[in-house]
Amino acid sequence: MGSVRLMLVDDSSAQRHIIRRRLAGDAHLEVVAEASGGREAITMYQELRPDVVLLDLVMPDMSGEEVLQEILKHDPSARVIVVSSLGTDASIERCLDMGARTFLQKPFDHPDLQWALQQLAPET
Numbered sequence: 001m002g003s004v005r006l007m008l009v010d011d012s013s014a015q016r017h018i019i020r021r022r023l024a025g026d027a028h029l030e031v032v033a034e035a036s037g038g039r040e041a042i043t044m045y046q047e048l049r050p051d052v053v054l055l056d057l058v059m060p061d062m063s064g065e066e067v068l069q070e071i072l073k074h075d076p077s078a079r080v081i082v083v084s085s086l087g088t089d090a091s092i093e094r095c096l097d098m099g100a101r102t103f104l105q106k107p108f109d110h111p112d113l114q115w116a117l118q119q120l121a122p123e124t
Helices: 011-023 037-050 064-074 089-098 112-119
Strands: 004-009 029-035 054-058 080-084 102-105
Touching: 004 037, 004 080, 004 112, 011 029, 011 112, 029 037, 029 064, 037 054, 037 064, 054 089, 064 080, 064 089, 080 089, 080 112, 089 102, 102 112
Parallel strands: 004 029, 004 054, 054 080, 080 102
Antiparallel strands: none
16 A cells, blocks of 8 residues: 555544544554544645545534535545444435445444555555
């Protein structure tokens, strides 16, 4: 796997911390940005163009679906992994149809996250 520049988008600072801690020590991953809301995530994405976005589905200012739609409008090749504890079959299908690369149900195991990131790593 090549080096992956990752952006975490979740309104829960605790959840972002847990993910960051799980990924610590992985030489192939670098968390380049963290956003606590949708508008902030869109701005950061446009500025930094991370390799992969880990995007929570439920946030107070914009839904993850709205954020996904905006990111993909600006960059149709964006690699977005949608995560949620409230993922219904309909919301999962909608996100995948919109262009999310995969969906992880919270709480997800570290190996599941690692596998998803490996699948989306840029070619080196």
